[in-house]
Structures are given as C-alpha cells and as structure tokens.
Amino acid sequence: MRQIDVNNRAQQSLGASSDPVYQKVAKMVNKLHPGISMLIDIGCGCGRLWPFARENTSSYIGVDVVLYADLPAEIEFIPFDLDVGKAPLPDGCADVVSAVETIEHLENPRAFMRELVRLAKPDGLVIVTTPNQLSLLSKLTLILKSQFNAFQEAPGLYPAHITALLEIDLIRIFIECGLTDIKIDYTNSGRMPFTPWHWPKNLGFRSRAFSDNIQ
Secondary structure, three states: OHHHHHHHHHHHOOOOOOHHHHHHHHHHHHHHOOOEOOEEEEOOOOOOOHHHHHHHEOOEEEEEOOOOOOOOOOOEEEEOOOOOOOOOOOOOOEEEEEEEOOHHHOOOHHHHHHHHHHHEEEEEEEEEEEEOOOOHHHHHHHHHHOOOHHHOOOOOOOOOOOOOOOHHHHHHHHHHOOOOOOOOOEOOOOEOOOOOOEOOHHHOOOOHHHOOEEO
16 A cells, blocks of 8 residues: 555656756756766656756666656666665765655655765765745745645645655754755745746845745
C-alpha cells in the first residue's frame, strides 16, 4: 500500500515546478560551483532542471521514485523511494546535489538532508528549494484559513505536499547535517493574494514576502 501511495503522490506532482525555480537553481550553481562534472538531481521529476543546468554540467543523474515519460533520454535515471534508506550511489560522488521542490513531499526531512549531504563531495554544493511559508500570500492564507497556502487540504486541491518547513527549520536541519556557508535566497516570483497574477518584479516586489519559493 505504501508504494501505491508514494507513486500516486509523485504522479500528482507532474514531476515539475515553475521555470523561475529552475532558473534560480541554475544561477546559484553557476555562481557558487561553475564548471561542475557531476550533478545529482534528487527528486528529478521529468528533468526540468536539466535544460537550465546542462551548459555547465558534464554528467547529470536523476533520482526519483517514478520514471516520468517525458524525462530526457540523455539523463541517467535511478529509481528510488526517497523516504527509504540510501540511494544506490557512492558517498561523496557529486559536485552538486540538488533537490528542487522535493523535501516537502517527504516524511522525514532530516533523513533526506543527511542523504543529500552523503552524496555531496566535501567541497560540494547542496541546493534545496521548497515552498516559502513566509511569503505574504502564505501568511495571509494561514491567517484566513489556518493553513499554509501550498499545503491546503480541500477537495480538488494539490494533495502531494506533506511537510511544511520554515526558513528556521531549514537552517537548523542544515546545521545539524554539518553544512557550512548556508545561504537563503528567493525566486523573486510569487502570486499576488486572491488573484491569478504575479507581483511585478520591475516595481521592486522581490525577496521573501513576494516569492512563492525559497532555496
């Protein structure tokens, strides 16, 4: 039953996030760890990070619980339930380990972070993105509905997010896992409350309050 539930949640996610999230990750990788030889994308989905990161990456491995039909053929894929044990990859094998909009889908974020750190080289880079619970949209939803925006429970709403983390939770977990030089950043892309529109970045609506995602 567990495997069916995990597969269902993975399929409901459609294996993808928004372009601003992937663009921000690729920009961070290029800035902090340019010219990498190995990138492991944990929770790779349909491989949407690959087009943004391929220019500076010679080897790219995707890991996920299901193989999505539109995963690019050139990506080496490893099927693995991220809530169970260790991925079949050696310690310290990756220059960069990314988990884009994945940690919120998992039961144990601390065990997951330990696995990301295990896979990264001692001087490697670990990047995690997740919904931003401290955005203006999320705070208003919490006040009005007693739920974070990306974790609402109601018929027809997206059901695959199960673990909501604040910035302070992420920082604590990173420190517990032995990470250093911790940096928090935002996509600068977020939806205006009660509308389908996004905050206009050219008018200065940037950073935490106006970003749907954090990394």
